[in-house]
Amino acid sequence: MQPIAELLKEGAAAVGRPLADARLLPSRFYTSTEIFEAEKERIFRRNWVSVGHVAEIPKPGDRFRIDVAGEPLLIVRGRDGVVRALSAVCRHRAMLLAEGAGNAGTISCPYHKWTYALDGALMAAPLMEGASPLDEAACALPSFACEVWxxxxxxNLDGRAAPLAAALAPLGEELAPWKMDELEIVGRVVFDQRYNWKVLADNFMEAYHHFAIHPETFEPNYPAAMSQADEARGPFAALRMPHKGNELSEPLFPPLPDIPDEARRGFSVFNIYPSMLLAVFVDTVTWYRMEIESAGSFRLTIYLFAHPRSLDVPDAEALKEFLREAATAVHIEDIAACEGVQKGLESRMAVPGRLSPLEAAIHQHQQWLMGELVKA
Structure with missing residues (x-):
């Protein structure tokens, strides 16, 4: 088996070339357990990872469970309104504290009822009489760096990443008219996927496949040949998909008034590194959240958002259902492509393919990934 140091060197050489000469990462970057373990440690533990939206936890006591790089987390809104990322592992016998989502005034372990406050402080440890006094600070749930953008x-699991908002300032300014902190979740679709997470990231960040995979859903209005990636401006990639003929898009819901004219004539997709995939339409926002489990599997939740003001229309419920059905149909088309790519990558005949200029956003992402993987 090829040593990981050699594989990293090979990957850096493939993506380090200018786009006109660049190739994809070698196939083992999509199939290797060793590479996946390196990604967990050097990418997902060191960088900011998107885990949810404030619309999921609007009230004190609201919480949901999620794993990041194998670390079980509990995302909680405290009594003070602050959103925190706490360890979901009980400090007594390491039982997981919760699954799914819910609301409660405290966090209670289902095993022995050790109970924690919403900020992680230990409140109660039943039937511990006769044991030495507990160090309550040591028994509090550990917390992780958490930002809302x-x-x-x-x-951020290791707590050493630079502040997120500054790094994403150009993107934050662009997206301000959508008032994303006020968005409402209008639908969620969940898929258990059996291919590498980067296969989906690659697919999401190019429209080159529209004419082959989406000949009826996207290509008629958003032709592959018209798509174009921005120059790199930070730890994210941006791909623009103009509407055919530069015509105004036909939204489902009334757009907010401050959205610029250019954004009304197409849509944009973004990859906020390492793995936040966001599609921004004139009237809705779609987020692909990946809960990455292994080199060849992840759970995908497709979140569909709209602003409450846009939903003030008589047929809002029917339009929400149409949006959910459309998102499902598009992703089912993509699943066939992604599963086919993963199967091909597992072949001995797979070689790092050349990139089209329409795949510039993939090149940017893979250059960033390699930069993170080769860091000490």
Whole structure:
């Protein structure tokens, strides 16, 4: 088996070339357990990872469970209104404290009822009489760095990442008219996927496949040949998909008034590194949240958002259902492509393919990934 140091060197050489000469990462970057373990440690533990949206936890006591790089987390809104990322592992016998989502005034372990406040402080440890006094500070749930950016909740596991908002300032300014911190979740669709997470990231960030995979859903209005990636401006990639003929898009819901004219004539997709995939339409926002489990599997939740003011229309419920059905149909088309790519990557005949200029956003992402992987 090829040593990981050699594989990293090979990957850096492939993506380090200018776009006109660049190739994809070698296939083992999509299939190797060793690479996946390196990604967990050097990418997902060191960088900001998107885990949720404030619309999921609007009230004190609201919480949901999620794992990041194998670390079980509990995302909680405290009594003070602050959103926190706490360890979901009880300090007594390491039982997981919760699954799914819910609301309660405290956090109670289902195993022995050790109970914590919403900020992680230990409140009660039943039937511990006769044991030495507990160090309550040591028994508090550990917390992780947590930031809310444009309504999206991000976590940094090692606590050493630079502040997120400054790094994403150009994107935050662009997206301000959508008022994303006020968005309402109008639908969620969940898929258990059996391919590498980067296969989906690659697919999401190019429209080159529209004419082949989406000949009826996207290509007629958003032709592949018209798409174009921005120059790199930070730890994210941006791909623009103009409407055919530069015509105004036909939204489902009334757009907010301050959205610029250019954004009304197409839509944009973004990859906020390492793995936040966001599609911004004139009237709605779609977020692909990946809960990455292994080199070849992840759970995908497609979140569909709209602003409450846009939903003030008589047929809002029917339009929400149409949006959910459309998102499902598009992703089912993509699943066939992604599963086919993963199967091909597992072949001995797979080689790092050349990139089209229409795949510039993939090149940017893979250059960033390699930069993170080769860091000490």
């Amino acid at each position: 444009n309504g999206f909740i991000f976590v």
